[in-house]
Amino acid sequence: MNLARSFTALNKLLGFVQISRTCVAQSHSQPALTAETYNVKRGNYSTANASDLDAFRNIVGDNNVVTEASELQGNNVDWIKTVRGQSTVLLKPKTTTEVSRILKHCNERKLAVCPQGGNTGLVGGSVPVFDEIILSTQRMNEVISVDPFSGVMVCQAGCILEKANQDLLEHDLIVPLDLGAKGSCHLGGNISTNAGGLRLLRYGSLRGSVLGVEAVLADGTVLDCLSKLRKDNTGYDIKQLMIGSEGTLGFVTAVSILCPQKPKSVNVVFLGVDKFEDLLLLLRKAKQDLGEILSAVEFVDSDCIGLVGKHLKLVNPIGEYEFYMLIETSGSNSQHDEEKLSSFVEDIITSQLAKDGTIATDFNKMQSIWKLRESVAEALTHDGYTFKYDVSLPAHVMYDMVHDTRKHLKGLYNSVVGYGHLGDGNLHLNVTCPEYNKTIASAIEPFVYEWTAKHNGSISAEHGLGFKKRNYISYTKSKESINFMMKIKQMFDPNMILNPYKTLPGNID
Incomplete structure (x- = not known):
C-alpha cells in the first residue's frame, strides 16, 4: 500500500x-500581585539590604546582580501572565560553587530564594510571590560531556532543552524529552518539575532517564549524586527526591541523562x-x-x-x-x-x-x-485569561471531565477545551474567560480537583504543584504522605528558604 x-x-x-x-x-494586561490575588501572608524572612547585595556582587560580579525594576519585570511574571511577584534582586551564578556561596549566605540571613530556569512553568512555581531573591540558571548553560557509547550526557542545569538536543544530534543521540517550550525551558527546571512531554509513551518518565543530579542544599552543602551509571543499587536513591521537588529541597546545578539514539x-x-x-x-x-x-x-x-x-x-x-x-x-x-x-x-x-x-x-x-x-x-493566551489544569485520568473518562466542566460553569467562559497525551492518560483542561475574577475561580476550583479525585486521578500529571495547586495536594495524596513530605522539607531546608509558598500546602485563605 x-x-x-x-x-x-x-x-x-x-x-x-x-x-x-x-x-x-496572555493578551490581558499585567496580572495583579499574587500575594493580593490569593491573600497570601509573607513568611518570617529577612529583606535583602545593601550588605547582602555587596556579598552577592563579591560572589558573582556586579553585572550578574540585577536590581533594576525594569530588568526584573519579566522574571517576576510567568509567561502566561497569571501570577506576579515582587522580587527586587536577581542573581545569575555561573558555577556550583557560586550557588553554594549564595545559598549559604541566604540561609544564614534567612533570605527566601526562588529558583528560576526558563520560566516556562504553568503553575506559578518559578516566580516569586513576595520579594524572594531570584536565583537563575541562565548562565549555567554548558554541556559538560557526552559519551556517544553509553549515551550519557552531563550538563549544567541552565542548558536549554532544544540547544542540548542539537548538540546531541552530532552524536546521533537525542534528549528523551520533548516539550512545546523546548526553545526556552531549562533542563534543570525540567528535572525539578519532572516534566513529562510529548514522548513519555516512548521514553518514559525523567525519573527513569535521569542517572544523576548535582544539587545545592539550602545551607550551601553540595549534594553530589551525579552518577553516570545505569545500574547503581547502593542505598537510598537521593536524586529522586530532587526530581519533581520543584526547587523546594535543593537547587539543581547539573544533571546526567541517559539519551537514546536518534x-x-x-x-x-x-x-x-x-x-x-x-x-x-x-x-x-x-x-x-x-x-x-x-x-x-x-x-x-x-x-x-x-x-x-x-x-x-x-x-x-x-x-x-x-x-x-x-x-x-x-x-x-x-x-x-x-x-x-x-x-x-x-x-x-x-x-x-x-x-x-x-x-x-x-x-x-x-x-x-x-x-x-x-x-x-499559545492560542489559548489570545482567548482571554486561562485557567489551566493538568491531570491524569483513566483514559475512558478523560473527556467526560471537559463535558462536565462546561455544564458546571454554565456559560461563565469563553472556551472550555481538552487536549493532551492520550497515550499516557494526561488531559490538559483549559478554561478561558475575559479576565481573572474570584467568582469564576471559585466555580472552577475545587470542582476540577473533586472531579479528578472522584475518578481516581492525579491533580498534576506533569506540570507539578507550584504555587497554584499546592493547597489541593490532598485530593491526590494521603494525609500521611503529605506529613512525610513536610518532614523531608524540614530536614533538607530547616529555615524554609527554598521556593517558599510552593508545592506543599500553606496559608492561602
Missing part, C-alpha cells in the same frame, strides 16, 4: 507554512474522528499494531483546532471533526516502519475508525502537523 495515497487529504499538507515557536504572553525513520499520522470512544479504539489498535515504533499519541478537540486557526492562522490539513489524533512512529528501519504503518492505516480505513486523515514523512510537513498540537497553549 502506498502511504502517500493512504488518505485523500494528504495533498493539503503542501500548503503548510512553518510558524515561529515563539510563545506570546531515530532513523519518523512518520506522523493526523486523523479525524467523530467520537472520543473512537480515539480510545485507535489508541488500542496503535499499541497493538505499531508496538515498539510507537513514540507519541496525542489528541485535540475541535475547539482547540478552531482556536489555533483563528488566533494563529494555522491550517487544519483535513476536514472538520469533533476530535483529532496525532500518532508518531520512530524506528531504525524505514521499510519496516512503513510496512507496519501501512498495515495500520489500511485497517483503520477499512473499519472506518478514522473518518479522515493524512500522513507525513517529510520533516517540514511533520513539523507543521506537530505545530497544530504544540500551539494550542
Whole structure:
C-alpha cells in the first residue's frame, strides 16, 4: 500500500507554512500581585539590604546582580501572565560553587530564594510571590560531556532543552524529552518539575532517564549524586527526591541523562474522528499494531483546532471533526516502519475508525502537523485569561471531565477545551474567560480537583504543584504522605528558604 495515497487529504499538507515557536504572553494586561490575588501572608524572612547585595556582587560580579525594576519585570511574571511577584534582586551564578556561596549566605540571613530556569512553568512555581531573591540558571548553560557509547550526557542545569538536543544530534543521540517550550525551558527546571512531554509513551518518565543530579542544599552543602551509571543499587536513591521537588529541597546545578539514539525513520499520522470512544479504539489498535515504533499519541478537540486557526492562522490539513489524533512512529528501519504503518492505516480505513486523515514523512510537513498540537497553549493566551489544569485520568473518562466542566460553569467562559497525551492518560483542561475574577475561580476550583479525585486521578500529571495547586495536594495524596513530605522539607531546608509558598500546602485563605 502506498502511504502517500493512504488518505485523500494528504495533498493539503503542501500548503503548510512553518510558524515561529515563539510563545506570546496572555493578551490581558499585567496580572495583579499574587500575594493580593490569593491573600497570601509573607513568611518570617529577612529583606535583602545593601550588605547582602555587596556579598552577592563579591560572589558573582556586579553585572550578574540585577536590581533594576525594569530588568526584573519579566522574571517576576510567568509567561502566561497569571501570577506576579515582587522580587527586587536577581542573581545569575555561573558555577556550583557560586550557588553554594549564595545559598549559604541566604540561609544564614534567612533570605527566601526562588529558583528560576526558563520560566516556562504553568503553575506559578518559578516566580516569586513576595520579594524572594531570584536565583537563575541562565548562565549555567554548558554541556559538560557526552559519551556517544553509553549515551550519557552531563550538563549544567541552565542548558536549554532544544540547544542540548542539537548538540546531541552530532552524536546521533537525542534528549528523551520533548516539550512545546523546548526553545526556552531549562533542563534543570525540567528535572525539578519532572516534566513529562510529548514522548513519555516512548521514553518514559525523567525519573527513569535521569542517572544523576548535582544539587545545592539550602545551607550551601553540595549534594553530589551525579552518577553516570545505569545500574547503581547502593542505598537510598537521593536524586529522586530532587526530581519533581520543584526547587523546594535543593537547587539543581547539573544533571546526567541517559539519551537514546536518534531515530532513523519518523512518520506522523493526523486523523479525524467523530467520537472520543473512537480515539480510545485507535489508541488500542496503535499499541497493538505499531508496538515498539510507537513514540507519541496525542489528541485535540475541535475547539482547540478552531482556536489555533483563528488566533494563529494555522491550517487544519483535513476536514472538520469533533476530535483529532496525532500518532508518531520512530524506528531504525524505514521499510519496516512503513510496512507496519501501512498495515495500520489500511485497517483503520477499512473499519472506518478514522473518518479522515493524512500522513507525513517529510520533516517540514511533520513539523507543521506537530505545530497544530504544540500551539494550542499559545492560542489559548489570545482567548482571554486561562485557567489551566493538568491531570491524569483513566483514559475512558478523560473527556467526560471537559463535558462536565462546561455544564458546571454554565456559560461563565469563553472556551472550555481538552487536549493532551492520550497515550499516557494526561488531559490538559483549559478554561478561558475575559479576565481573572474570584467568582469564576471559585466555580472552577475545587470542582476540577473533586472531579479528578472522584475518578481516581492525579491533580498534576506533569506540570507539578507550584504555587497554584499546592493547597489541593490532598485530593491526590494521603494525609500521611503529605506529613512525610513536610518532614523531608524540614530536614533538607530547616529555615524554609527554598521556593517558599510552593508545592506543599500553606496559608492561602
